[in-house]
Amino acid sequence: MQLTLWTYEGPPHVGAMRIATSMEGVHYVLHAPQGDTYADLLFTMIERRDRRPPVTYTTFQARDLGGDTAELVKTCVRDAYERFKPQAMLVGESCTAELIQDQPGSLAQGMGIPIPIVNLELPAYSKKENWGASETFYHLVRTLLLPQVPAPGTTREARPADRRPRANLLGGTLLGFRNRDDVKEVTRLLGALGVDVHVTAPAGATPELLQRIPEADFNICLYPEVADTTCRWLERSFRMPTVRTVPIGIGATRDFILEVGRVAGIDVQPFLDRERIGQATMDSSQSLLPWYSRSVDATYLTGKRVFVFGDATHVKAAARIAAEELGFTIVGLGTYSREYARDIRELGAKYGVEPVITDDYLDVEQAVADAAPELVLGTQMERHIAKRLGVPCAVISSPIHVQDVPARYSPQMGFEGANVIFDTWVHPLMMGLEEHLLQMFREDFEFGDGAAPSHLASVHGGAPSGAVAAAVAVAPADEMLERPEPASIVAEITEPDLPVIVPTTPAVTSAAVVVSATWLPDAERELKKIPFFVRGKAKRNTEKYAVEHGIDRITVDTLYEAKAHYAR
């Protein structure tokens, strides 16, 4: 038993729903009690789907338990087949049904329904949503393709020279972070490379289409959390190679192109020649990220302390972009994807930080507070954590909120994805010129402590002071930070009329080390000369330094000794 206040991932059957709802022609019969239908809202509200998820729930009740719940399953399976006429059916159970052991999948398979029926056994008490999605996708693909698996030892026919290489894009699902646009962007990129996309799945596929997977030359595993198991099975059974580089970020996109070239047997060098690595010009890449990052305004990004948390795929990608493409310093990283703990530990070792592998957001909150980052890249939960701690944040990973499904095209993958990432991560930060001006004017009387970056008026609560705001090119307001606090798919709509409850205990109590050192007046005056946006950190660091060095009175010297000590 584990006390949980909030969970990054839902149960595994929600993962199965993501597969079913992403596809057409699939129906999922879920043996589950009343209430489990809440999961429909994830799709109709967060993703704003205009159709109900293709899921039939048996919604058994206590009074059914003494009777024949198995019969209820059969009735539901039969009715769902008659009503929806799917090409394939998934049959499984949620946590409660698992306990009553009706084995709905086997029951359904014995009913003589003339379509493939996939028996989903997803252990709800040990596994979670992404695992459920991965298993479901794998079992569906396997069930549909098993009749086509060639005899062992069969060699795969080479691609005819006059046919363009074909790739399948595997792993995109609803509720995945920007998957909809990633699929489009990667399809476009592959087209430019001379590769045709054959099947895109699960998102946008039908069971009929899945049966055509082996017609492609190779698979591209867009999201290992969902598609890795399937890709491995296709490698084993059909000898289809897999492209594993996830093209998020400039470096990863270039690596991806090279890998596609190698796996597809095509020359991608002419395409890559358009990418002039290390050159500081506007046309050095098909993305503006490299030039923007090298432009002088971005100097202020140097060494910005960043904390990264999310699913494994997005954390790996974000860490690389942060370190290599924007020049940030990674002060903390982690994932809730325990299946990928090893990868993330390696990543932590690479950047010299202790990774946080947890699905307890309070641990993440503590780690963020301890790391004192200047930017947090995370899920919607980290966005809330960052907000509480007063740190800018950009969302990079599921679990998502309705605002992570924007109307505009905003992929993460490929060259356009890199543009989107540059804007999304940098806007929450102080603009370079603005930071410089704040430094210059900080002694001016107009410049009170309430002055915030002009485009982030709401973050610090104060309106920007006239002089600074006028001098600075005002960046567009960051809607993410200025929007009223989103709550949930449900409460967001209904919040305003209810009294807001202020948490009764502070979430983070140990962010500041217990202070035993006192500030002498001179030192305190000196502290006030430090720009407000780094003052908190300077104060914390000085106090920490004082405590560690047994100093009980903080002087001006202590302040500067601490500054030198923590200088990066």
Add this chain to the structure above:
Amino acid sequence: MTATIPLPVRGGCTDLPIAPTSNATQLPVLKERGQREVFCGLTGIVWLHRKMQDAFFMVVGSRTCAHLVQSAAGVMIFAEPRFGTAILGERDLAGLADANDELDRCVEQLLARRPDIATLFLVGSCPSEVIKLDLSRAAERLNERFFPRVRILNYSGSGIETTFTQGEDTCLKSMVPHLPASTSTAPELLVVGTLADVVEDQFTRLFRELGIGPVHFFPPRRARDLPPIGPNTRLLLAQPFVSETVRALQARGATLLSSPYPFGVQGTNAWLRAAASAFDVPESRVIEVTRAPAERASKALARFRERLAGKRLFFFPDSQLELPLARFMHHECGMELVEVGTPYLDRLLMEAELPLLPGTITLSEGQDVEKQLDRCRAARPDLTVCGLGLANPLEAEGLRTKWAIELVFSPIHGYDQAADLAELFARPLERSSRLTV
């Protein structure tokens, strides 16, 4: 029950009409059994924890339960919510770990972390019910250790036993045995069912002006401050889903005042009069006290009546509020009722509402969502009240919808919310008339 039960409503242009000769009391109820697109009782935690700010709700359940409550509640905005889930793991099921020891450990961990908690509810779920984890014994055991610092109670919010708002009913029922016995020899009023604090304050003022008192509200704002109960307690229901609680309170000697629910001007008139007659408040005094707020509310309501009158309304079952809301929309906003669905029909609690519904509606209990959708599509109502799982899909089919859940979370009771309530129904129609895209 007859079609002409005497209502404590007499005279005045804003009063409820005397029951029509053909009303819903004798209507055959369409009882349906099938997929229910309704939340389970755990969802009640979302408003109960807001109402009782010294209480913590610990679901003993699965990851699904945790995911459900957080999806419905939006806990992300809170640093640390006052609810959580003790998630059962394989070890608990395999018997490797004694589930009771594990539960005690979780409670210890929580209470150490949250010294501000005065009442802890252990909330049963589908899995805890199915594995027969006895939470009442667990509560007893834990009370031995933690009471009086913390009172530990238990109730079930499981989907196999409760539907959506029934979670409040089972929660309140668990508190009934702990209510102190009233020593009062004069009548006392107990208002049962969660009200938004702002509405509670409005009613408190009205009761004071009417000379009705003492008045207590159940649930209280702090779970510690339990209201007294005894043979002189008169029960006035604010919510139509407190069936079991009412029966438990009756067993402790309280008397139920039958009344329509305080939705709309007429509903609020009738509701206050039910209390007034139990406390022998003269009608002249009632008129004196309620005239101004009732007139104000009627005026505010008139604007929305224009938009709503003659429009056809269809209710999917959701919160148990369907019948009283349908009555309000019909009588005070002029809407035509097509189907009124309710998760379950408790005739005791609907005694005063049923006669006010026209005998021409389809009254359905329970749900087979596919069949109900078929009926809804065939009827093509102007407005459909349904859950969020159905709303966007129905909008895409060209039907205007009103999310039912908002009716549970918003203050909609009483005079000063009557127009707000009508506005919630008018908004989707207003919106659709504005948009050209």
